[in-house]
Amino acid sequence: MEKKPIKVIERMLVEVKNEDDPFILSIRADERKGVQALLKRWEKRRHEHQGLLEQFEEMKKYERSLWNDGCRYIAGIDEVGRGPLAGPVIAAAVILPEDFHLPGLTDSKKLNQQKRECFFHYIKEHAISFGIGMVDSKIIDQINIYEATKLAMIEAVKNLVRTPDHLLIDAMKLDLPIRQTPIIKGDSISISIAAASVLAKETRDTYMKNLAREFPHYGFDKNMGYGTQEHLSALHKAGVTREHRQSFSPVKEMVD
Numbered sequence: 001m002e003k004k005p006i007k008v009i010e011r012m013l014v015e016v017k018n019e020d021d022p023f024i025l026s027i028r029a030d031e032r033k034g035v036q037a038l039l040k041r042w043e044k045r046r047h048e049h050q051g052l053l054e055q056f057e058e059m060k061k062y063e064r065s066l067w068n069d070g071c072r073y074i075a076g077i078d079e080v081g082r083g084p085l086a087g088p089v090i091a092a093a094v095i096l097p098e099d100f101h102l103p104g105l106t107d108s109k110k111l112n113q114q115k116r117e118c119f120f121h122y123i124k125e126h127a128i129s130f131g132i133g134m135v136d137s138k139i140i141d142q143i144n145i146y147e148a149t150k151l152a153m154i155e156a157v158k159n160l161v162r163t164p165d166h167l168l169i170d171a172m173k174l175d176l177p178i179r180q181t182p183i184i185k186g187d188s189i190s191i192s193i194a195a196a197s198v199l200a201k202e203t204r205d206t207y208m209k210n211l212a213r214e215f216p217h218y219g220f221d222k223n224m225g226y227g228t229q230e231h232l233s234a235l236h237k238a239g240v241t242r243e244h245r246q247s248f249s250p251v252k253e254m255v256d
Helices: 006-013 022-028 033-058 061-068 113-126 137-143 145-158 191-214 229-238 251-255
Strands: 074-080 089-095 129-135 166-169 179-182
Touching (some): 061 191, 229 251
Parallel strands (some): 074 166
Antiparallel strands (some): 074 089
16 A cells, blocks of 8 residues: 655644544554654643643632532632833633533733743633733732732622622632632633633733833833832832832832
């Protein structure tokens, strides 16, 4: 039997999902080095994908338990922006359907920018509802970052178009009349909280990139308001902006 060209085999492998597929069995017998290299890459990708599927199913355990108890609308909540010297703290609340499927979803900090942007749009398109809450630097200075974070989370929940039956929160308790489960490192072990972390981070990153156009000296589009050397140097040269948190050192010492 005439052997298929390696380029043809490469294209066909893209469509193959099962290692018991007759096509896979046929190319295992093909001794050409190029074919065997393609087969090894296919097996590696399949193994990685299987790992992501298993991780995703494990991250549904909190949601699955609540769905089985009759909860329909479970909101995952997370925030981003507690540590920066500038910019708001932003929270997101996300209610996912039971058939939501996004292997690879995890804490937004573990995703590269390209994947995070892709996931951001997918989550918004497939979520039952999502809400964003934002608290600016002036309020942070007035009530402290911990209280501001809770305020942003509450705002995010109130911006949902569906009232949640239950809240899954990354290690916090909110003053809301809704049952809640705080989960330490929840953005790594709950799909709802992970989805919220992606929405919150992408929303805040976009805010800071837009801010960089208004205040180009500080590198906000790269450091997102965190105290990098470039940011600290610009603070000393150009001073404090309205977006800086005056209760945070070293900004605090510059305005006292």
